Amino acid sequence: MASIELDRVSKRYLENAYSVQDVDLKIEDGEFVIFLGPSGCGKSTTLRMIAGLESISSGELRIGGHNMNKVSPRDRNIAVVFQSYALYPHMSVFQNMAFGLKMRGADSSEIKRKVNDAAELLGLGSLLSRKPGALSGGQRQRVALGRAIVREPQAFLLDEPLSNLDAQLRAEMRLELTRLHRRLGRTMVHVTHDQIEAMTMGDRICIMREGRLVQSGKPLDVYANPADTFVARFLATPPMNLLPARLSKSFDGALSLEVESHLRLTIPIRHLPAYQHEAGKPVTVGIRAEDIYESQLDPRWQPIEVEVTSLEALGAENILTGRWGSLEIAARLGRRFLPRRGDRVTLYVDAEPVHLFYPETGKVIPRPPL
Amino acid sequence: MRKFGLHLGLLIACALIILPPLWALRTSLVPESMSYSTDWFPSLTLDNYRSLFERNHFLTYYANSLIVACGSVLLAMPFATATGYAFARFRTGGRLARFVVLATQMLPPVALVLPAFALLRGAGLSNSLTGLVIVYAALNLPFLTWILMGFFEGIPADLEWAAMTDGTSAWGAFWRIVLPISLPGLAAAAVLGFILSWNEFLFALVLSGPSTATIPVALAALQTSNGIQIGKVSAGVVLAIVPLMIGSIFVQRFFVKGLTFGSVK
Numbered sequence: 001m002a003s004i005e006l007d008r009v010s011k012r013y014l015e016n017a018y019s020v021q022d023v024d025l026k027i028e029d030g031e032f033v034i035f036l037g038p039s040g041c042g043k044s045t046t047l048r049m050i051a052g053l054e055s056i057s058s059g060e061l062r063i064g065g066h067n068m069n070k071v072s073p074r075d076r077n078i079a080v081v082f083q084s085y086a087l088y089p090h091m092s093v094f095q096n097m098a099f100g101l102k103m104r105g106a107d108s109s110e111i112k113r114k115v116n117d118a119a120e121l122l123g124l125g126s127l128l129s130r131k132p133g134a135l136s137g138g139q140r141q142r143v144a145l146g147r148a149i150v151r152e153p154q155a156f157l158l159d160e161p162l163s164n165l166d167a168q169l170r171a172e173m174r175l176e177l178t179r180l181h182r183r184l185g186r187t188m189v190h191v192t193h194d195q196i197e198a199m200t201m202g203d204r205i206c207i208m209r210e211g212r213l214v215q216s217g218k219p220l221d222v223y224a225n226p227a228d229t230f231v232a233r234f235l236a237t238p239p240m241n242l243l244p245a246r247l248s249k250s251f252d253g254a255l256s257l258e259v260e261s262h263l264r265l266t267i268p269i270r271h272l273p274a275y276q277h278e279a280g281k282p283v284t285v286g287i288r289a290e291d292i293y294e295s296q297l298d299p300r301w302q303p304i305e306v307e308v309t310s311l312e313a314l315g316a317e318n319i320l321t322g323r324w325g326s327l328e329i330a331a332r333l334g335r336r337f338l339p340r341r342g343d344r345v346t347l348y349v350d351a352e353p354v355h356l357f358y359p360e361t362g363k364v365i366p367r368p369p370l
Numbered sequence: 371m372r373k374f375g376l377h378l379g380l381l382i383a384c385a386l387i388i389l390p391p392l393w394a395l396r397t398s399l400v401p402e403s404m405s406y407s408t409d410w411f412p413s414l415t416l417d418n419y420r421s422l423f424e425r426n427h428f429l430t431y432y433a434n435s436l437i438v439a440c441g442s443v444l445l446a447m448p449f450a451t452a453t454g455y456a457f458a459r460f461r462t463g464g465r466l467a468r469f470v471v472l473a474t475q476m477l478p479p480v481a482l483v484l485p486a487f488a489l490l491r492g493a494g495l496s497n498s499l500t501g502l503v504i505v506y507a508a509l510n511l512p513f514l515t516w517i518l519m520g521f522f523e524g525i526p527a528d529l530e531w532a533a534m535t536d537g538t539s540a541w542g543a544f545w546r547i548v549l550p551i552s553l554p555g556l557a558a559a560a561v562l563g564f565i566l567s568w569n570e571f572l573f574a575l576v577l578s579g580p581s582t583a584t585i586p587v588a589l590a591a592l593q594t595s596n597g598i599q600i601g602k603v604s605a606g607v608v609l610a611i612v613p614l615m616i617g618s619i620f621v622q623r624f625f626v627k628g629l630t631f632g633s634v635k
Contacts, residue, residue, distance in 0.1 A: 072534070074535065074538060079535060084526060084528050086531065088529065088532075151536070
């Protein structure tokens with residue numbers, strides 16, 4: 001059983017400075033969990049605490065139900081794949097992969113069998129006698145994976161393993177890692193700052209910021225129901241549009257958002273119960289770029305006038321940045337829509353998935369999920 | 371035109387550095403009486419060399435230098451390696467320890483010579499090769515530690531972490547992973563230590579005796595009341611330089627490798 005439990009785990013490095021604070025998380029056996037967050041948020045430190053490479057200042061770490069706080073890395077039966085791969089440069093691929101088994105006293109026939117199996121699984125068969133210096137980045141990455149697989153650990157910890165690969169290779173490896181997880185069925189903890197990896201690879205994502213675990217849940221759930229503005233903006237490209245507004249109630253009970261004097265958005269009726277009590281107060285409106293469209297395919301979508309300031313044509317789609325009133329807004333539009341800079345265009349906002357946040361704390365104003 | 375000036379300058383600088391040893395080489399192969407003649411090669415002879423070995427027991431001094439230089443390096447390296455690694459990885463002793471190590475190098479040797487003499491005398495090791503080996507090891511230790519510390523800092527800690535999760539202890543990671551990778555750096559440091567010991571004069575002068583003298587001392591002794599026997603001194607200088615040249619070529623190759631080292635992306 002390789003569940004990993006973090007019970008209010010913290011890492012202190014000075015009197016009052018924490019790099020990780022009160023992380024509370026239970027990872028089930030066989031789950032693929034992603035730690036996502038900006039640089040310096042503590043995700044790598046948390047991973048290293050699970051691995052035993054970093055001591056735990058307070059809280060408890062349990063792997064398979066047993067307390068592991070003081071257990072040395074080699075006795076935890078976990079394998080780590082580092083961002084830099086950390087292949088032993090003076091050893092061949094075969095020896096790199098065999099090292100862990102050798103340290104645990106496996107005999108040479110067993111080592112040979114396991115290394116060859118893993119090499120075949122990862123397509124490394126022809127590279128076994130080469131040294132890491134003679135391999136490409138993608139090959140080295142697979143050797144690092146092979147080294148981890150061969151040990152048949154109870155959990156895999158991956159510290160941004162795909163960061164050093166080019167985009168195409170990264171896309172391939174994303175699929176391969178997911179396939180590997182399905183095949184091996186072991187617990188995997190994957191640290192990344194890349195949201196595509198986070199969205200596509202994990203059973204669950206855990207968003208971290210400044211040492212704290214901000215939100216965890218299934219990727220699409222977290223996407224659809226962000227807990228605060230940070231999560232909302234982080235899990236999207238381009239980031240979610242956050243606009244200051246005032247929630248006002250009209251005489252007939254309808255709620256609308258006054259973004260600026262002439263700019264309004266009507267709150268859909270189904271959200272009225274959730275937002276009633278905030279009527280009259282300032283709020284932050286979150287509109288995703290992908291919820292803005294160039295044509296009104298649904299009559300409920302609300303028109304807005306935007307002056308185009310820039311258009312990024314990405315091939316498959318376009319990212320338009322413009323001004324709605326005095327506010328900057330970004331929209332993800334179809335690839336055939338190509339206005340020029342300075343043009344005034346009418347875009348249509350789907351207000352159903354809109355989120356409202358408290359301006360002071362950034363926390364979401366709860367409403368039932370769609 | 372400017373390039374010509376640059377080349378000329380470089381040529382002059384090279385000449386200033388190369389001509390003295392070349393002159394020593396030439397003088398060593400020329401009979402004593404013709405040492406200062408203006409002809410470059412009036413007549414060639416190996417008499418100077420022969421005389422050094424036959425009459426001045428140069429072989430003994432050569433052996434002494436080799437024993438002392440090699441011995442001090444062998445003695446100092448394990449300590450320097452372990453200390454350098456501790457400084458680099460575990461920040462043992464903090465900045466104070468590092469500063470102290472560096473500070474000992476700033477002491478003028480003259481200040482240390484007499485205390486060293488007194489200590490060796492007390493231990494019954496004065497005028498002995500053993501005593502000199504110990505003193506040289508102690509003298510070179512800070513320098514070697516510093517070099518090795520810098521070298522270890524350049525090796526990413528990832529490799530040791532990978533080894534520890536793979537199943538080694540911290541010591542195992544050092545022994546099986548860091549050391550094999552560091553061999554070029556260790557070799558370079560060892561050769562540097564060798565060169566420092568080989569060239570050392572002051573401590574050798576004070577701490578060694580007639581039969582345990584090293585080459586620098588022996589060469590100085592060629593300055594007799596009859597004047598300096600420049601032919602023999604030149605021969606001695608040439609012989610003294612040979613191991614250093616071999617060592618330098620060796621160090622150069624590994625230094626480059628050590629400086630551009632990067633096993634991890």
